[in-house]
Amino acid sequence: MSWDPLILTFKLALVTTAILLVLSIPLAYWLAYSKVRLKPIVETLVSMPLVLPPTVLGFYFLIAFSPRNEFGAFLDEWFGLQFVFSFPGLVLASVFYSLPFMVHPIQSGLSGLPASLREASYLMGYSKFRTLLNVLLPNIRPALLTGIVLSFAHTVGEFGVVLMIGGNIPGQTRVASIAIYDEVEALNYGTANVYSAILFSVTFMILLLVYLVNGGYLKKYWR
Amino acid sequence: MIGCRVEKDLNASGGGIHLSLNLDIPKGALVTLYGKSGVGKTSALRILAGLLTPDTGTIVVNGKVWFDAEKKINLKPQQRKIGFVFQDYALFPNMTVRQNLEYGGGRQSDPLLVDSLMDMVALKDLQGRLPATLSGGQKQRVALARALVQKPDILLLDEPLSALDMGIRAKLQDDILRVHREFGLTTLLISHNLGEIYRLSDRVIMMEGGKVVKEATADELFADRDISGKFKFTGEVVRIEEAEILFIVHVLIQNQVVKVVSRASEIEGLQIGDTVLVASKAFNPVLYKLG
C-alpha cells in the first residue's frame, strides 16, 4: 500500500480550498449585494456543480484543455500549462467543482448581516473594502468556517471529475478515491479498506469539528 | 443649515410612494420627523446620509453641495460627516464597546474623545463587553456615543428610543439633549412618541404620503390650543385605576405624577404610554409658597 494517494488527496484539497477562499469572498460579496440583472445567471452557474454529474464537468474540461484543440495548445505553448492529466488540472477542476460549497455559505452569511452594519461603517468614513475586512468578515466567521471545511471535505470526496481530467497517474493524479476504485478492481479489498477507513474518519472528524464550533459547543475553551 | 429639495420614487412594500422633500433646517436645531410608518421618514434620513440616492433635486449643507442631480454631484456617505444612530443600533458584534467607539472615530480615532464620550453616557464599566451582552438601553447609549466620535456636524437618529421602556427613555432623552448642545449638532430625529417630541424638539416636521405637510413647534402642532383652560400640561399616561363609577388616570408630567379623575367614556381608547393634554381652569389650583 502506498501513502501517495492520501497525501495527494489532502494536498489537492488544501490547495483547492485556499484558492477557493480567495476567489469566493469577492464573488460571494458581489452575489450578496449586487442588484445587476446578470446576477441570476452567475448564481446559476455557481450552483451548477451541485446538480451536474461530475463526469459532465470533467468531460468538458477534458475537451477544453486538450492540447489537441487550439485553446489547450495555446495554454501549453505560451504558459507551459497542461491541465489535462496533471495536478494543476486537478486543482482547476476541483475549484470549479467545489465552488458552490464555498460561495453559498459566505453569500448567505453576508446577506444575513443587517445592512445597517455596512452603512454604519461607511458613514464612519470607511471604504467598502475596509468595511468588508473589519466589519463583515469577522461577523461571518461561522459561515467562513463552514465554507472552508465543506470545500475541503468535498474535494477530498470527489471522484468523477478527477477521473475524467486527471486520469490515474500514480503520484500525480491518482487521489485516494481513485486508488480505492483501483484496488477494488484488482480485488485488493484490504488496501481499499484502509484507504476508505482513513477517508471516512478524517472527513467525519472535520465535519464534526465544524458542527461543534458553529454550534458553540467549544466556546468555553476559547475566549 | 441644511437645505434639501429632492424627489424620489420609493418602491416600498405595499405600493410605492413618491417622496418629495422640501426641508430647511437651521444649524443647531433639533428637529423631529413625525408621521405614520411608511410615509418616508426613514428614507428622508437615508437620503441625507447618502445611503439612498434621490432621483432629482439638490442637497446643500452649510453652503456645500452634497447632492445635485443635474450636475451629477453625489457625495458618498463616507464624505458627509454624519453621525447616524440606526433603529437596530448597528453595533459591530465582533467589537467590544470600546472598540466600537474607537472604530467609529475613523482612521484617526481620538482616545481622549472616546474616554470623555464614554464618561458622558456612563459606559466606562461596560467598555470591555461585547454588544450581545448589553441591554437595550446600554446598546442605545453605545450607538449614540459611537455616532459622535467622528465629531459629526449632523446627527441623525432613526427612532432611537422606540424599543426602550419609559424610565430608560427619559434618561436617554437627557443624553440626546446634552450631546446635541455640547457638540453644537444639527439633529434630526424620527419619533412617534409625543412626550419625547415635546421634550426634545425645537421643530416638528409632519410627513404624510412622502410629503412634508406641516412644520411647526410641538406645541403648535399637537396641543389643542383652542381650549381656553389656562392650566395646561402635556404628559404621559402611566396608570389607569378604577374608582367606583369613575377612573383615576395617573399622568406623568415632567417628572411628577398627577392624578386626574375621569369618566369611562372619556378614557375610552386611552392606553398606558399615551400622551395627553391635562387642562383645567386657572381658577381651580391653589398656590403655596415653598421654602
Next chain:
Amino acid sequence: MNKFDGHIAEIQTHEQLSKVTAVLEGGLRIQAMVIETPDTADYMVEGGKISVHFKETEVILCLPETSGISEPNQVQGIIVSLESGVLLTWVCLQTKIGDIGAVIPSDAVKALDLSIGKKAVACVKTTEVMLSVI
C-alpha cells in the same frame, strides 16, 4: 366632560378677565369666566361659534324650588339615570340643551331623595366653564 355647542352672545371684559355669555341650542345662556380678552384670543368675538365644557364633578344639583344660588348657570331637567357607587353617584339629567352629567355625593342623592323621573336643577360655576373653538 359635558360639552355643548353654541355661539358667543356677549363679552364683558375687565383688565385680563372676560365674562363670556354663550347661547346654546334651545336658547339657554351659559356664562364662562376666562383669562382671555378679545385682544388675546381670536375666538373671542360676538357671534363666534364655540363649545362650552364643564366637568361632571363641577356640577351641583339642587331641587327646583331652591332659591338664592350665586350661579347664573342653571339648567332645569329631569333625572333619566342614576349610577351609584358607595361614595359617589353619577346622575344624568335630561335638559333642553341635552343630557348633563353630574357626579355628586351618594349621601346627597339620599338626602334630596333624587330618583329617576324627578325634576332637578344643574348649576355650574362660571369659573369652571371652559370654552373651545368649533
